[in-house]
Amino acid sequence: MKYNYLIGAISLLLFSCVQIPDAQKSDPDPDPDTTQKVLYIYPFGTEPQTVTAQVVIHTDGTVDLSKVTAEIPPLKYNKSLLLLLTQDDCKQAAYCTTWAAIHGKPLSLKYYYDASHLQAGDLPPDAYSLGKTLGSTDGAGNEVRFSFATTLSAELSYMDATPVVQQGWTKDYYRFFMKAGLIWEDVAEMVNYGVGISFHDLRTRTVNNADTLQNHLVIAQRLIQQKLNGRGCIMMAEPNGNRTYITAAQAYSPIKIMTAQSGALELRPYEVSNDLDKQVLLRTFHDSPLTVLAAIQQQMQRPAAQRTAISLGIHGTDSSWANFLLWLNDTYGKDGSDEVWMPSMEEYYHYNYLRFHATIDTHIEQSDLHLTITLPSNLYAYYPALTLDLKGMPFKAVTAVGSGSTVTGLSFSSYGADTLMVNMDCRQALLAHATHYVEQYQKSPSASNKADARYFVGQLKESEHKTRLLNTIR
DSSP: OOSHHHHHHHHHHHHSOEEOOOOOOSOOOOOOBOOOOOOOOOOGGGOOSSEEEEEEEEEOSOSOGGGOEEEOOSSGGGOSEEEEEEEOTTOTHIIIIIIHHHTTOOBOSSOOOOHHHHHHTOOOTTOEEOSSOOEEEOSSSOEEEOOOEEEOOTTSGGGGOOOOBOTTOOSOOGGGSOOSSOOHHHHHHHHHTTOEEEBOOOSOSOTTOHHHHHHHHHHHHHHHHHHTTTOOOOEEEOOTTOHHHHHHHHHSTTOOEEEESSSSBOOOGGGOOSOOTTEEEEOEEOSSHHHHHHHHHHHHTSOGGGOOOEEEEESSOOHHHHHHHHHHHHHHSTTTTOOEEOOOHHHHHHHHHHHHHOEEEEEEETTEEEEEEEEOOOTTOOOOEEEEEEETOOGGGEEEEEEOTTOOEEEEEEOSSSEEEEEEEOOTTHHHHHHHHHHHHHHSOOHHHHHHHHHHHTTSOSSHHHHHHHHHHO
16 A cells, blocks of 8 residues: 555545534634633542452353463454554644544644633634544444553643633634643643653753752652642653653653663564563654554554554644544554554553563353452553453353453453453543543533543443443433
């Protein structure tokens, strides 16, 4: 495949976008709304650090359960290509372009907006939409949207800025000019959707002293936790090729994973033989999404077990990057061959960590296989989720899959001729999280809010609560 698809998609985007109706019909009172909104943030600080989960596979009695083995595959959902994206320099475009494109939110060819603008319906005059959300599936028919990591500048005051909201004001569009960087309300919205966060530049001129940098990591960590409901940061993205940042990060215990442009590990997921704790993973900066497209196609020509992860570093994003994500969705994502997993780097780290440290105990009761899975403690671990492959368990022999109360999300499907794939999620606030987005849809019943409500409810395991929520948004 050449680059025709992406080039064509970019052309289509520029000339025949899905337009968002213009609600700006008159010029109201020009006094801006700068009221600080009370933000909803997932309760990261209360997530349990160690989880024991119970899963029961009910069968029709035709399977020799003593021969069934449980394994955690190298990539979640048994995907064959890992794509990691880190957006540097705390750019506002991480919210209103990268995040917005993935989640079907408005885009602009020349302007920028914040979470308060989106909530109020105060959008740039050229706002358009890709018309759908972007991602892959969990192999059992449920959407898993793409994700990425954004760097933060927690010590800098620009993150505390309050947007000017002037719904209907058309005499000028200064409020949509690019800010110095991301603001906290944008970050709060992004992490609610699974976006990862990373340390990057710190507020000091003494950037070649590891001890000074480590002191500023402590300050930045405290600020992040204050602003994001107890959420801690475990990642460092090396800024400007300055290796001292990596030295400081390796000495600062909360940081578990790092990424850099050189002197780093080229990640081949199927060959990983350890938990990657304190490892530095290689990333590559690309000037154009066309070169990323070529790199992906090169990897897809290799057998899955030999593929190298596509690990990208980018700064600002624009419509060409939005279209790259659209191409990825349509080619290797949920609307294509469904082979790619695109999590944040910290989510991949946690999943791989659990591969090597989770324990799986089994016992048999008549025709049922009982699994006890222990997900061990790890600092700031917000992804207590696994894919399990039960080999020797054909899907046709399974009559039902159940779980204990600590399992909040559960799906299953066949994987190959004699393997049952089980996806489990143990985030303790998953139901409350889904309920929040259902209530948000009820308050503002837009198509995008409905898609979000269905997305988060879809992450829940089957239950009366899930059925009730689905009935609310039908």
